[in-house]
Amino acid sequence: MLIHFLKRLALTIPTFFALMFITFIAIRLVPGDPVEVRVGERGISPERLAQFRAELGLDQPVWKQFLDYVWGILHGDFGKSLVTNEKVMTEFFTLFPATIELSFAAMMFATIIGIPAGAIAAVKRGSRFDQTLMGLSVAGFSMPIFWWGLLLIMLVAERLHLTPVSGRIDLIKFYFEPVTGFMLIDALLSDQKGAFKDALHHLILPMIVLGTVPLAVIARMTRSSMLEVLSEDYVRTARAKGLSPARVIGLHALRNALIPVVTVIGLSVGSLMAGAVLTETIFSWPGVGKWLIEAIGRRDYPALQGGVMLISAIVILVNLGVDVLYGVINPRIRHGA
Amino acid sequence: MALLEIRNLSVTFRTRGGLFKAVDGVDIVVEPNEVLAIVGESGSGKSVAMLAVMGLLPWTADVTADAMLFDGQDLQTLKPAERRKIIGKDMSMIFQEPMSSLNPCFTVGFQIGEALKTHLGMDKAQRKVRTLELLDQVGITDPERRLAAFPHQLSGGMSQRVMIAMALSCRPKLLIADEPSTALDVTIQAQILDLLVSLKRETGMALVLITHDMGVVAETAERVIVQYAGRQVEQSATIPLFADPHHPYTHGLLAALPERATSSRLPTIPGMVPGQFNRPAGCLFAPRCAHASAICHTTPPPKAGAAMGEALCWTPLVNGMPVGKGAAA
Ligand SMILES: Nc1ncnc2c1ncn2[C@@H]1O[C@H](COP(=O)(O)OP(=O)(O)OP(=O)(O)O)[C@@H](O)[C@H]1O
Numbered sequence: 001m002l003i004h005f006l007k008r009l010a011l012t013i014p015t016f017f018a019l020m021f022i023t024f025i026a027i028r029l030v031p032g033d034p035v036e037v038r039v040g041e042r043g044i045s046p047e048r049l050a051q052f053r054a055e056l057g058l059d060q061p062v063w064k065q066f067l068d069y070v071w072g073i074l075h076g077d078f079g080k081s082l083v084t085n086e087k088v089m090t091e092f093f094t095l096f097p098a099t100i101e102l103s104f105a106a107m108m109f110a111t112i113i114g115i116p117a118g119a120i121a122a123v124k125r126g127s128r129f130d131q132t133l134m135g136l137s138v139a140g141f142s143m144p145i146f147w148w149g150l151l152l153i154m155l156v157a158e159r160l161h162l163t164p165v166s167g168r169i170d171l172i173k174f175y176f177e178p179v180t181g182f183m184l185i186d187a188l189l190s191d192q193k194g195a196f197k198d199a200l201h202h203l204i205l206p207m208i209v210l211g212t213v214p215l216a217v218i219a220r221m222t223r224s225s226m227l228e229v230l231s232e233d234y235v236r237t238a239r240a241k242g243l244s245p246a247r248v249i250g251l252h253a254l255r256n257a258l259i260p261v262v263t264v265i266g267l268s269v270g271s272l273m274a275g276a277v278l279t280e281t282i283f284s285w286p287g288v289g290k291w292l293i294e295a296i297g298r299r300d301y302p303a304l305q306g307g308v309m310l311i312s313a314i315v316i317l318v319n320l321g322v323d324v325l326y327g328v329i330n331p332r333i334r335h336g337a
Numbered sequence: 338m339a340l341l342e343i344r345n346l347s348v349t350f351r352t353r354g355g356l357f358k359a360v361d362g363v364d365i366v367v368e369p370n371e372v373l374a375i376v377g378e379s380g381s382g383k384s385v386a387m388l389a390v391m392g393l394l395p396w397t398a399d400v401t402a403d404a405m406l407f408d409g410q411d412l413q414t415l416k417p418a419e420r421r422k423i424i425g426k427d428m429s430m431i432f433q434e435p436m437s438s439l440n441p442c443f444t445v446g447f448q449i450g451e452a453l454k455t456h457l458g459m460d461k462a463q464r465k466v467r468t469l470e471l472l473d474q475v476g477i478t479d480p481e482r483r484l485a486a487f488p489h490q491l492s493g494g495m496s497q498r499v500m501i502a503m504a505l506s507c508r509p510k511l512l513i514a515d516e517p518s519t520a521l522d523v524t525i526q527a528q529i530l531d532l533l534v535s536l537k538r539e540t541g542m543a544l545v546l547i548t549h550d551m552g553v554v555a556e557t558a559e560r561v562i563v564q565y566a567g568r569q570v571e572q573s574a575t576i577p578l579f580a581d582p583h584h585p586y587t588h589g590l591l592a593a594l595p596e597r598a599t600s601s602r603l604p605t606i607p608g609m610v611p612g613q614f615n616r617p618a619g620c621l622f623a624p625r626c627a628h629a630s631a632i633c634h635t636t637p638p639p640k641a642g643a644a645m646g647e648a649l650c651w652t653p654l655v656n657g658m659p660v661g662k663g664a665a666a
C-alpha cells in the first residue's frame with residue numbers, strides 16, 4: 001500500500017513540470033503584459049517603461065525567466081504578486097478557505113442528494129421517479145454554470161428575495177476577524193446573533209450552482225453501479241438471511257455500489273475547481289477562483305502561475321487521497337497490492 | 338405433518354421474448370429430518386423452484402401454487418415482513434456459487450453474525466461465541482483468525498463452509514443446498530457433501546439437496562424428485578428409484594452413471610433440455626426419448642400412479658421396458 005502510494009506520488013512529478021511549462025507559456029501568449037496593463041492608456045516615457053520591465057524581470061529572455069521561475073518553485077517560492085506585492089503563497093492561502101468552503105458544501109450537496117436519489121432510481125428502475133431523475137441528470141450535467149448561476153440569481157435572489165445575491169456574509173451587519181477562514185465556522189465562533197444563518201444564506205445559491213454538475217454525475221453513476229450490484233449473488237444471500245430491504249439495499253448493495261462512485265467523486269475535484277472559478281466570479285465569492293480571474297485581467301504573472309500550480313497540486317493530492325480511501329472501502333484492494 | 342408442503346408450484350418469468358414457464362406444476366413435500374434430492378439437468382428449474390419457496394426470485398417472476406406450507410404456516414398469505422422472519426432462520430439456503438455469494442465488503446464474522454442479530458437478537462459478545470462455534474462446526478480451522486477475513490481471502494471450499502455456517506446459524510428446520518459443491522473441485526466436493534450429511538445428523542434438520550449428480554443422490558438422499566424442463570417427471574424413495582426407474586429420463590440419467598456402465602463408452606442422453614423458444618407440443622422429453630411414440634409428440638402425458646413413481650409418461654418403464662402402451666390413453 002505504501003509503495004503503491006509512493007509510486008503514485010512519483011508519477012505526479014512530470015505532471016507538475018508539464019504544468020509549470022504550460023501555464024508559463026500560456027500566460028505569455030495572452031497579448032499585453034503586466035506593465036502595459038498597469039500603465040493603461042495614459043502613455044509613459046519609454047525609459048520609465050524599460051525601468052518597470054527591468055524591476056519585474058520582464059526584460060530577461062523568456063527561457064531565463066522560466067528557469068528563474070522553476071528555481072523559485074523548487075525552493076517553495078512562488079514569488080510576489082505584481083499588483084499587491086504580497087507573497088503569492090500568502091494571498092492564496094488567505095483566500096483558499098473560501099474556495100474550500102464553497103467546494104465542500106457543493107460536494108456535500110451533490111452526494112447527500114445524488115447517492116440516495118441514484119440508489120432509489122436503481123431500485124425502482126423504469127418508474128416515474130427513475131425517468132424523471134435521469135432526465136434531470138442529463139439537464140444538470142449539461143448545464144452551463146454561468147447561465148445557471150445568473151438564472152438562479154434572477155429567480156431566487158432578485159425576484160423571490162429568498163437569498164442574497166452575492167458575497168459570503170452581510171458585511172454591513174456583521175464583522176469579525178477571520179479565525180479559520182471558513183465563514184460558517186467563524187460566524188459561529190463570533191457569537192454574533194444571526195451571523196451563522198446569514199453566512200448559510202449566502203452559501204446556498206453558489207453551493208447549488210457549483211454542485212449541480214457533480215450532483216448529476218453522482219446520481220447517474222450511483223444508479224448504474226447500483227443496478228449492476230443488485231443482481232449480484234451476495235445481494236440474494238443478504239435477502240436469504242431475512243434482512244429487511246432497507247438493510248439489503250442500504251448496506252449490502254450500496255456499500256459495493258459506492259466503490260466506483262467514490263472514485264468518480266474524487267476525480268471530479270479537478271472539474272469542481274474549474275466550476276469554482278466561474279461560480280466565485282458570478283457570486284463575488286472571495287476565493288482563489290475569483291482571485292485568479294482578476295489576476296488574468298491584470299496580467300499578474302506570478303499570482304496566476306502560482307495559483308494554478310497550487311490548485312493543481314491540491315487536485316493531485318486529493319486524487320491521491322481518493323486512491324487511499326478507495327483501498328479503505330474496497331477490501332480487495334487493501335489486501336491485494 | 339410435513340415440514341414443507343408445496344403443491345402444483347409454477348413459476349413464470351416475464352422476459353423480453355415473452356412469458357417463460359421455468360417451473361410447471363411441481364409438488365415438493367419434505368418431512369422433518371429427511372434428505373430429499375432434486376435432480377435434473379441444467380435448466381430444469383431446480384434452483385428456480387427452491388428460490389420461489391424462499392421468496393428470493395426477482396420481480397420478473399410470477400409464482401403460483403395450490404399450497405405452499407412451511408411448518409404449519411402458509412407462505413402465500415404471509416406478509417413480506419412475516420416471511421422474512423422465517424427465511425434465514427427456520428428455512429435457509431446455500432447457493433451454487435460460494436465465491437460470489439459472500440459480500441466482498443464485509444468480514445466473515447460480520448456476515449455470519451447478521452442473521453444472529455436479526456433473528457435471535459444476540460449482542461456482540463454472544464454473536465462472537467456462536468460464530469466461532471459455527472465456524473468450528475463446519476470444519477474451519479483457526480476460526481478466531483477467520484472472523485476478520487474478507488471473502489476474497491478464502492478459497493472456494495472455505496467460502497462454501499462459511500455459507501453453510503451462515504445458513505446454520507439460527508438452527509434451521511430446513512436447509513436447502515443448491516448444488517453446494519458444483520463450483521468446487523472433486524475432493525472438496527466430497528468433503529462439503531459429507532459435512533452437510535453429518536450436520537444434518539447432528540442437528541436433526543431436514544435437507545433438500547439440489548444436484549445433477551445421481552451418484553450424490555445415491556449416497557445421501559432418502560427420497561428423490563426428478564425434474565425435467567420445469568416439470569416433475571418422477572418421484573420416489575431413493576432405493577426403488579435406483580432399482581427400477583420408471584421415467585425414461587430417470588432411466589437415462591442412471592444409465593449414464595459410470596458404475597452402471599455396461600460397455601466401455603458411457604451412454605448419454607442425446608440432445609438438450611428445451612429452452613424458452615423450442616418447447617415441444619407433447620411430452621417435453623419426447624424429442625430425446627428412445628421409447629417415444631406418436632402420441633408422445635402431440636399430447637402432454639398424464640401422471641402415473643405412486644407405484645410407478647408418479648412418472649409423467651405415456652409408457653412408464655418397468656425393468657427398463659415400456660409397459661401399458663396405449664393403456665393410459
Ligand atoms: N431471472 C430469470 N429470468 C428469466 N429466466 C430465468 C431466470 N432465472 C432462471 N431462468 C430460467 O429458468 C430455467 C431454470 O433455471 P434454473 O436456474 O432453475 O435451472 P437449474 O435446474 O437450477 O439448472 P442448473 O443445474 O444449471 O443450476 C432456465 O431456463 C433459466 O434460463
Ligand SMILES: [Mg+2]
Binds near residue numbers: 383384385433515516
Ligand atoms: Mg441451479
